[in-house]
Every structure is written in C-alpha cells, then in structure tokens.
Amino acid sequence: MGEMDDLVREFLVESAENLDRLDQEFVALEKDPGDPKRLASIFRSIHTIKGTCGFLGFSKLEAVAHVGESLLSKLRDGAFRLDGELTTALLKLVDAVREILGRIEASGQEGDESYEALKAQVSALNEARTATAGGKPAPAPAATAATAATAAPKAAAPAAAPAPAPAPTPVAAVVPPVATPVAAPVTAAPPAPASPAPAPVAAHATPAEAKRPNDEPAGDGAKHAVTETSLRVDVGLIDQLMNLVGELVLARNQILQLTSNQGDAGLTATMQRLNVITSELQEGVMKTRMQPIGNVWSKFPRVVRDVAVICGKQARLEMEGKETELDRTIVEAIKDPLTHLVRNSIDHGLETPAVRTAKGKPAEGVVTLRAFHENGQVIVEISDDGAGIDPERIKKKAIEKGLLTAEQAAALSDRDAINMIFLAGFSTAEKVTNISGRGVGMDVVKSNVEKIGGDIELKSQVGKGATVRIKIPPTLAIIPALVVVSSGGCFAIPQVNLVKLIRVDSEQAATAIESIQGTPVYRLRGNLLPLVDLDALLAGEEADREQILAKKRECLNIVVLQAEERQFGLVVDRIHDTQEIVVKPLCKMLKSIEVYAGVTIMGDGRVALILDVCGVGQAGGVVAKLQERGIAEKHADDAASDFVEASTFLVFQAGGRRMAVPLADAARLEEFKREQVEFGGDAPVVQYRGEIMPLVHAAGDPSWAHAEGDVRVVVYALEGHHFGLVIDGVPDIVYEAVRVRQPGSASGGSESVVLQGKVTELLGLRRALERVQPGVLDLAAAPAGA
Amino acid sequence: MNQFCTFTLAGHLFGIDVGEVQEVVLPQEMTRVPLAPRIVRGLINLRGQIVMAIDLRACLSLPARPADEQPINLVVRSEHGAVSFLIDEIRDVVTVDGQQFEPTPDTVRGAVREVLRGVYKLEGRLLLVLDKEKALATGASVPHARGGRDAARNHATPVTAAAGEH
Numbered sequence: 001m002g003e004m005d006d007l008v009r010e011f012l013v014e015s016a017e018n019l020d021r022l023d024q025e026f027v028a029l030e031k032d033p034g035d036p037k038r039l040a041s042i043f044r045s046i047h048t049i050k051g052t053c054g055f056l057g058f059s060k061l062e063a064v065a066h067v068g069e070s071l072l073s074k075l076r077d078g079a080f081r082l083d084g085e086l087t088t089a090l091l092k093l094v095d096a097v098r099e100i101l102g103r104i105e106a107s108g109q110e111g112d113e114s115y116e117a118l119k120a121q122v123s124a125l126n127e128a129r130t131a132t133a134g135g136k137p138a139p140a141p142a143a144t145a146a147t148a149a150t151a152a153p154k155a156a157a158p159a160a161a162p163a164p165a166p167a168p169t170p171v172a173a174v175v176p177p178v179a180t181p182v183a184a185p186v187t188a189a190p191p192a193p194a195s196p197a198p199a200p201v202a203a204h205a206t207p208a209e210a211k212r213p214n215d216e217p218a219g220d221g222a223k224h225a226v227t228e229t230s231l232r233v234d235v236g237l238i239d240q241l242m243n244l245v246g247e248l249v250l251a252r253n254q255i256l257q258l259t260s261n262q263g264d265a266g267l268t269a270t271m272q273r274l275n276v277i278t279s280e281l282q283e284g285v286m287k288t289r290m291q292p293i294g295n296v297w298s299k300f301p302r303v304v305r306d307v308a309v310i311c312g313k314q315a316r317l318e319m320e321g322k323e324t325e326l327d328r329t330i331v332e333a334i335k336d337p338l339t340h341l342v343r344n345s346i347d348h349g350l351e352t353p354a355v356r357t358a359k360g361k362p363a364e365g366v367v368t369l370r371a372f373h374e375n376g377q378v379i380v381e382i383s384d385d386g387a388g389i390d391p392e393r394i395k396k397k398a399i400e401k402g403l404l405t406a407e408q409a410a411a412l413s414d415r416d417a418i419n420m421i422f423l424a425g426f427s428t429a430e431k432v433t434n435i436s437g438r439g440v441g442m443d444v445v446k447s448n449v450e451k452i453g454g455d456i457e458l459k460s461q462v463g464k465g466a467t468v469r470i471k472i473p474p475t476l477a478i479i480p481a482l483v484v485v486s487s488g489g490c491f492a493i494p495q496v497n498l499v500k501l502i503r504v505d506s507e508q509a510a511t512a513i514e515s516i517q518g519t520p521v522y523r524l525r526g527n528l529l530p531l532v533d534l535d536a537l538l539a540g541e542e543a544d545r546e547q548i549l550a551k552k553r554e555c556l557n558i559v560v561l562q563a564e565e566r567q568f569g570l571v572v573d574r575i576h577d578t579q580e581i582v583v584k585p586l587c588k589m590l591k592s593i594e595v596y597a598g599v600t601i602m603g604d605g606r607v608a609l610i611l612d613v614c615g616v617g618q619a620g621g622v623v624a625k626l627q628e629r630g631i632a633e634k635h636a637d638d639a640a641s642d643f644v645e646a647s648t649f650l651v652f653q654a655g656g657r658r659m660a661v662p663l664a665d666a667a668r669l670e671e672f673k674r675e676q677v678e679f680g681g682d683a684p685v686v687q688y689r690g691e692i693m694p695l696v697h698a699a700g701d702p703s704w705a706h707a708e709g710d711v712r713v714v715v716y717a718l719e720g721h722h723f724g725l726v727i728d729g730v731p732d733i734v735y736e737a738v739r740v741r742q743p744g745s746a747s748g749g750s751e752s753v754v755l756q757g758k759v760t761e762l763l764g765l766r767r768a769l770e771r772v773q774p775g776v777l778d779l780a781a782a783p784a785g786a
Numbered sequence: 787m788n789q790f791c792t793f794t795l796a797g798h799l800f801g802i803d804v805g806e807v808q809e810v811v812l813p814q815e816m817t818r819v820p821l822a823p824r825i826v827r828g829l830i831n832l833r834g835q836i837v838m839a840i841d842l843r844a845c846l847s848l849p850a851r852p853a854d855e856q857p858i859n860l861v862v863r864s865e866h867g868a869v870s871f872l873i874d875e876i877r878d879v880v881t882v883d884g885q886q887f888e889p890t891p892d893t894v895r896g897a898v899r900e901v902l903r904g905v906y907k908l909e910g911r912l913l914l915v916l917d918k919e920k921a922l923a924t925g926a927s928v929p930h931a932r933g934g935r936d937a938a939r940n941h942a943t944p945v946t947a948a949a950g951e952h
Contacts, residue, residue: 609817
C-alpha cells in the first residue's frame with residue numbers, strides 16, 4: 001500500500017510540474033501557433049499524464065486527458081492551427097485536470113465530477129476543425145517537417161491524400177509523418193523513434209512514450225543529465241536541516257565566546273576551523289533553500305492571458321532575471337502580492353487595444369517582470385507600458401474619499417500622490433471588475449511586503465506606464481543584527497533598519513538633547529531626530545528629555561533607526577556588538593506585542609528578543625500606526641526636521657483662506673486707496689517710495705484689483721525692490737511655535753501649519769510671490785522705470 | 787485510571803496529566819519579556835528550543851513566590867508550543883481512579899475555578915487537577931496593565947477557603 005501511495009505522490013508532483021509548464025506553453029503557443037516543438041512538448045505532457053493515470057487507475061482523469069490528447073495530436077500534426085478558442089478550451093481542460101489532481105491529492109479519489117460538458121466541447125471543436133481543415137491542401141508545417149524526416153516520402157503522401165474524408169481516417173493517416181519530425185528536433189537521437197513505421201497506432205504512441213524520463217532515459221540526453229544531478233528533497237527535511245544549522249551556529253558562537261580567553265594554540269586553531277566550516281555549512285544549507293523567482297513567475301503568463309482576455313486587452317508578459325534566487329519562505333510570501341500586481345498592471349495599467357492604437361502604441365501591451373540583486377537586496381519590478389497613473393486623478397479620488405482636503409491635495413507632490421494607492425480603501429478603478437477595483441489590494445500588498453522586511457514603491461509616467469518596485473531581503477532565517485542592552489536585557493536590532501550609532505558624552509547630553517513640547521529630540525545634521533527611550537518604552541512609559549538625562553549613564557547611546565520613511569533615535573543603555581542571529585518565531589501569546597519581531601539565542605546561550613523597529617517606532621509614537629496612516633505621516637519626517645522655535649506670524653484672510661506669513665519676512669504693512677492701484681501692462685501696481693511696486697494677491701485671486709475699498713498690502717523688500725502682497729481684511733499678529741505642519745511640495749504647493757489651533761497656509765517669502773504670480777520676480781528685477 | 791504528575795504551588799497540591807508533560811527541569815536562566823502578559827515570566831533556552839516560562843501562581847491568582855525561592859520548570863506541551871510552568875516543588879506521579887474524583891466544589895470561585903478540571907480526594911490530601919490550556923488562556927487575557935496585580939490579589943482568598951473546607 002505504501003508503495004502505491006508513493007507512486008501516486010510522485011505522479012502528483014510530476015503532473016503538477018507538467019501542468020505549470022503547460023500553462024506557459026499554451027500562452028507562448030498562442031503567439032506562435034505553428035511552433036512544432038511546443039506542440040510536441042504539450043502533447044507529451046498531456047500524454048504522460050494520461051498514460052500514468054491509466055496505469056494508476058484514475059479513469060476519469062484519463063478520459064479528460066484523452067480528449068485533450070486527441071485534439072492536441074491533430075494540432076501537432078498540423079491538421080489545423082491553434083487559435084484563441086482552442087487555447088481557451090485546452091486551458092479549461094488543463095484546469096479540469098488540475099482539479100482532479102487536487103482531489104486526488106486531498107482524498108486519494110478522483111471525485112464524481114466527470115466533466116462531460118467539457119469533454120463534449122473539446123471533442124466537438126476537434127471534429128469541427130478537422131472537417132473544415134480537411135478541405136484544404138496538406139497543412140504547411142506538417143508537410144515541411146515531414147520532408148526533413150526519414151519517413152517522409154512515404155508518409156507525406158497519405159497525409160495529403162485522405163484530406164476530404166471525415167474524422168476517423170485522417171487521425172490515423174496524419175499521425176505517422178509528423179510523429180517523426182517532432183521527435184527528431186527534441187531527442188537529438190532520431191533513429192530510435194523514427195524506425196516504427198509499421199502500425200500507425202504504435203507510431204503515434206512511441207515518440208511520446210520516449211519522452212517519459214523513467215521509461216526511456218537513453219532517448220533524451222538533456223533530461224537524463226538533469227535527473228542525475230538534481231534530487232527532489234522534501235521541504236520539511238530542508239527546514240529541519242536549517243534549524244539544525246541554526247543551532248550549530250549558536251553553539252559555535254557560544255564556544256567561541258567560551259574559548260576566546262584561552263591561550264591554547266591548538267584549541268584556537270580548531271576553533272577557527274570549526275568557525276569556517278560552520279559558516280560554510282550555513283551558507284550551503286541556506287543555498288538549498290534558495291529558489292529562483294522564476295518558480296513563482298511560471299504561472300504568470302497564464303494569469304496575464306486570462307486577465308487580458310477578461311478585460312478585452314492584449315497583453316504580453318516579459319520576464320528578466322528569472323534565475324534570481326530568494327529564500328523559499330520569501331518566495332512564498334511574495335507570490336500573492338506579485339500576482340495581484342501583475343493583474344493590476346493589466347486591468348488598471350494597460351489600455352484597450354483601440355485606445356493604444358489611437359495613442360500610437362502597439363495594440364499589444366507589455367508587462368515586464370524584472371528581478372535582480374542590488375546592494376545585497378533583491379529588487380523585483382513589475383512594469384507596464386500602459387496609461388500610467390495620473391496623480392491628479394488620484395488626488396481627486398483622495399478628496400472624494402475624504403482622505404485629503406483640497407489644499408492638502410494641492411500641496412502633495414506627484415510621487416506622493418501616486419503612492420497613495422497603497423493606502424487602505426483606495427482604488428481608482430472607474431468600475432469594479434472581478435479582477436481588481438475593490439480597493440482591498442494595494443494596502444494588503446504593501447503590508448505583506450513589509451512583513452518580510454521589504455519595501456514597495458510606485459513610479460509612473462502618465463501615458464508611458466507604471467513601475468512597481470519591490471525591495472526584499474534575500475533571506476530571513478539568519479540575519480545580521482546589532483545587540484544592545486537596555487532594561488537589563490539584551491535586544492537584537494536587525495541591521496537592515498540601522499542607520500547609524502551616535503554616542504553623546506554625559507556632559508554634552510544636557511545640551512545635545514532638546515525638548516519640544518515634552519518630546520525629546522536630538523539635532524542630527526541640522527535635522528531634529530525624535531528620540532525614544534527603550535528603557536521607558538519597555539516599561540510601558542514614555543520618557544521625556546529630563547527622564548532620559550536623569551538616568552546615570554556614562555554616555556548616551558543613540559541608535560538611529562529607519563522605520564518605513566521615518567528615522568528616529570532609540571536611546572539604549574549600552575551597545576554590544578553585531579552578530580549573525582538566527583531568527584526564531586515568537587510564541588503565540590507574545591506575537592501581539594508590537595515591539596518584538598522574534599527571538600534568538602545569543603552566544604552565551606541566553607535568549608534575546610529581536611526588536612521590530614517599525615513596532616518600536618509606533619509604540620514610541622514616532623511612526624504612525626497602519627490604521628492611522630494618512631497623508632500627515634508622509635510628511636511627518638520633514639515636519640520634525642523643519643521644526644521652528646516660537647516666532648511671530650502675520651495671520652490674515654485671503655480669498656476666503658486663512659493664511660500666514662512670518663512677520664520677519666515682511667518689511668511693512670501698508671494701506672492704499674483703491675485709486676492708487678494702477679496697471680502696468682496686465683499687472684496691478686502702485687507707486688511706492690519712488691518705484692513701481694507690483695501687487696499680488698495672497699490667494700492668487702486676480703479679481704481683487706477690480707473690487708471696492710482700500711487695499712491692505714504686506715510689503716516685502718527683496719533685493720532693493722518692493723513687492724506688495726494683497727490681503728483681505730485686517731491681519732492678526734500671532735506669536736506661536738509651529739507644532740504641526742504639512743510641508744509644501746516642490747511642485748509649488750504651499751505649506752500648512754496649525755496656528756491658534758487652526759490650519760493655516762504658510763507663505764514663504766520668495767516662493768509665495770513666485771507661486772502666486774510667476775514672473776513677478778522678473779518684473780522687480782527689471783529697472784524700475786521700464 | 788489516570789496518572790497525574792503532581793507538584794506543589796503555594797501549599798496546594800496540583801496535578802497535570804502525565805501525557806501532557808514533556809520534562810521537568812531545574813531552575814533556568816530566564817530572559818524577561820517586557821510588555822508581555824503578566825503571567826509570562828520570561829523565555830528560557832531549553833537546548834535550543836525557546837520556551838515561555840509561565841508564572842503559574844499568577845495564573846491561579848495565588849500569592850507571589852518569595853524572592854529567595856527558585857522555581858522548578860515543568861515543561862508541558864500546549865497550544866502555545868512548549869511552555870514551562872513555574873512550580874514550587876515537583877512530587878510523585880500518582881495513579882488515581884474515577885471514584886476519587888469530584889467536580890470543582892461550588893465554593894471555589896474566581897480564577898482558580900476557571901482553570902481546574904476537578905478534584906481528586908487523595909488520602910489526607912486534595913489533588914487539584916489543572917487544565918493547562920485554560921490556565922494559559924485566562925492568564926494571557928490579563929494584559930500587562932499596572933492594575934493587573936491588584937485584581938489578582940482579590941482572587942487570592944477563594945483557593946485558601948476551598949482547600950480548608952475539605
């Protein structure tokens with residue numbers, strides 16, 4: 001019984017591989033329907049499945065495979081050509097086979113479903129095509145291929161002759177000639193399969209049989225070599241080996257520590273050898289866990305085809321760097337996010353053929369998967385040459401959904417705008433399709449990628465396409481980490497998150513650590529780095545500046561960490577060293593504690609917790625939590641670095657908006673009579689101190705110039721010239737420290753701050769004038785009399 | 787016929803099904819887990835296997851162990867993986883029969899009632915049978931709040947009362 005089980009299992013594994021290959025080959029074949037090599041290979045795969053399941057007694061599966069096989073044999077023989085309809089039918093058939101195999105795997109039985117409808121459909125197609133193709137002269141591929149083969153002269157004739165006859169005869173007649181040419185290019189050892197000329201049925205069977213690796217290794221040199229040099233190993237066994245190697249690494253670390261103080265030369269030499277061997281063994285076992293990313297990609301051609309068909313689009317998938325290797329846990333983890341992204345590319349990214357042609361692009365869109373190594377990390381890119389993502393549309397959507405106010409949207413850079421699609425509940429698909437558009441995708445993709453320590457970013461060029469770039473570590477099992485001491489315990493911090501270490505002498509600490517509204521900060525190259533005290537954090541408290549300073553430490557150790565887009569400083573008691581640590585999962589009960597990512601065993605045998613840098617940032621209040629994440633967080637970093645001391649602002653209304661300018665920027669506050677406003681060209685001006693002063697409205701509203709009443713102007717002096725910023729109403733003077741701010745973007749958005757508890761647009765001097773009325777600076781720069 | 791691995795905890799005799807016990811280990815060095823539920827005393831390295839040490843006294847709302855006493859690790863298999871219950875002293879494996887069994891008396895209230903499967907009347911002694919999963923579940927649900935300790939103290943009395951009745 002056990003032997004039988006093994007056979008079935010082997011059959012399942014083998015068939016699964018065959019089916020995956022089939023998906024790819026069908027899609028490739030659709031592009032090049034006449035490719036005899038692919039047809040032969042597909043035929044062989046199906047035939048192998050059919051043959052084996054007949055042997056194992058899975059009659060339903062055999063029947064399904066048989067229908068496919070007979071259709072394929074015609075195709076292979078060139079009786080008619082593959083087209084979309086046939087491909088769809090055959091792919092359905094492959095799905096049916098996969099379903100049955102799934103049931104066999106689950107229960108050992110084929111199940112009751114016998115797929116009569118599908119079988120009938122495929123058979124009907126087969127007959128219909130045979131009938132129509134029959135009228136034509138002998139199909140070209142068959143004929144040309146046949147001439148090259150030994151059996152050709154005899155066989156080519158019957159192939160052409162019975163053409164008009166209905167179904168049964170051509171099957172037998174057409175088979176022999178093509179069986180030979182097909183076998184020839186693949187096997188590279190033609191004599192064996194070519195010889196069976198006698199019975200057509202035998203000829204039909206033999207070349208295919210020859211491809212079965214177990215039956216006839218001699219016929220297939222290439223395949224034979226592969227089976228000899230590679231083994232199929234159970235994943236569980238590799239995982240077990242990995243665990244053991246992890247233990248070995250730990251034991252080695254412990255011994256290294258114990259023996260480091262011994263003077264024995266022999267022991268030291270042995271230790272060094274042990275050290276090297278362990279490292280190599282570790283590397284080797286890690287390698288066995290590495291899988292080419294192509295394993296995940298293999299199903300994508302089919303995904304692309306299916307999605308494209310459903311969406312009514314034409315798409316082609318290109319893959320570069322299939323051989324890039326990743327740890328299998330990571331390969332598993334990125335499978336779903338990648339599938340989602342590929343589907344998205346087609347559904348959202350690519351335009352319909354009509355639109356594409358109108359835009360002068362080829363009707364067929366291209367989705368490119370690219371994988372490569374960069375700085376020890378693996379980069380996976382999914383790009384399409386579709387419409388790209390329009391930042392304006394995203395902003396509009398964000399405003400509609402209440403994620404942004406109109407002002408915030410205006411201030412948002414294009415790059416930030418398009419990356420908003422990673423926010424929860426955000427979908428820009430005009431209509432919800434069953435492929436995408438429900439807005440449950442991209443945020444999940446992002447969190448899945450981040451879960452394995454990765455990073456995701458979106459780039460897009462309107463009209464040219466979009467690229468999603470995923471950065472992932474190649475392995476997770478053993479990582480370099482910095483060991484720190486705090487709260488009397490050791491904690492490991494993954495090196496990926498580490499930016500730098502700062503050591504502040506205790507005398508300097510009092511001046512180096514500053515406080516903004518109780519939040520301790522450190523000035524790092526002019527930027528303010530928010531500080532989190534690990535001791536306090538682990539005690540469930542928040543430490544302010546005084547508490548950090550109050551601790552008796554000979555020096556202050558700050559570990560600068562990167563969590564998502566933010567940097568923060570983690571104050572620890574002591575910094576130990578860096579070590580390769582083996583990451584072990586946390587027990588179920590402790591998983592919910594956000595500050596830990598896992599546990600490890602240190603060189604001295606003690607257990608140490610691995611800090612989750614993102615979680616630490618969140619717990620310390622310096623990184624926004626996932627659910628609170630919004631636009632504010634995107635700029636929180638800049639906010640901290642731009643932090644200002646309390647200063648005086650002129651707060652006023654302009655065009656119904658609440659605005660402010662730093663008082664220090666303004667030269668004077670003037671009031672002009674309406675009649676004094678003149679026009680120099682189109683631009684309103686006043687004569688002021690013997691020069692013509694251009695006036696611009698603070699909110700960019702040109703209608704002020706034609707309104708009634710006196711004009712209040714904030715006068716700026718810039719490079720010896722004056723400018724007037726026209727405001728509405730009476731300004732207010734406010735002295736306040738800006739705590740909350742939303743910086744403007746490079747594209748000209750203005751900065752928002754909270755003053756007197758209200759959101760206020762803050763106008764910087766130069767940029768404000770330029771933004772409100774481009775060219776105003778040129779006007780001022782020109783000689784006053786001009 | 788049931789076999790129980792017995793141990794003492796704050797003067798009470800507890801038992802746990804022999805089949806659930808992995809091993810008994812002497813006091814181990816423990817790594818504290820800040821912010822963990824109050825019952826988690828730390829993590830220990832058991833020959834490369836990381837095991838969570840559970841303060842069983844805290845689970846059962848018994849008075850805390852005197853600082854100078856080192857707890858023994860009773861390692862059991864649980865839904866949370868291998869878990870070490872910190873106990874005072876390990877005793878014999880006892881065989882009991884169903885006639886000695888009684889469900890937990892109604893007078894036993896609070897946290898202890900939740901985690902007991904019942905009581906076996908041994909000669910001169912009561913054996914309280916522990917339901918380990920429930921002990922872990924009740925303990926884990928108590929968060930690392932500063933108020934947790936006081937809440938625990940309030941439940942400390944019923945056990946003493948229950949034990950005294952028999």
